[in-house]
Amino acid sequence: MNKTIITVVGKDTVGIIAKVCTYLAENQINIEDISQTIVQGFFNMMMVVDTNTSTKHFGEMSDDLRSLGEEIGVVIQCQKEEIFDKMHRI
Numbered sequence: 775m776n777k778t779i780i781t782v783v784g785k786d787t788v789g790i791i792a793k794v795c796t797y798l799a800e801n802q803i804n805i806e807d808i809s810q811t812i813v814q815g816f817f818n819m820m821m822v823v824d825t826n827t828s829t830k831h832f833g834e835m836s837d838d839l840r841s842l843g844e845e846i847g848v849v850i851q852c853q854k855e856e857i858f859d860k861m862h863r864i
Contacts, residue, residue, distance in 0.1 A: 776825045777806070777855035778832065780839065784848030786817040793846055794819075797839065802827045817848065822855070 782794060791810065798805060803823050810819035828835065836852040843850035 776828075776832075778803075778823050778825050778835075779853045779855060780819075780821040780823060781851050782810075782817065782819040782821075782843065782848050784817055784843070784846075786812050786815050787847060790817055790846060790848060791819065793842060794821075794839070794850070797842055798823060801829050801835065801838075803830075803835070 780794070782790065784790075795805065803825055804827070805821055805823050807822040808819065809821075810817070812818075825832065825835065830838065832852070832854065839850040839852055
């Protein structure tokens with residue numbers, strides 16, 4: 775299974791989750807887990823997604839989401855699960 779960790783951070787505004795989820799759905803990317811919090815007006819979301827049936831390669835998806843983040847005023851980053859796990863192993 776090809777899993778990717780997506781993080782979204784920025785000032786809270788209406789529609790952040792909707793826009794990110796719309797992009798994922800349009801590209802056949804399944805959300806397996808999602809967590810989001812808002813602390814003093816700042817939005818933070820972490821998603822684990824399955825890209826097995828995606829119509830986009832990882833690099834293209836990552837670039838698209840980074841651009842989407844710029845459009846809506848947040849920072850969106852993507853990491854493959856294997857890299858994320860190795861970076862956070864102590």
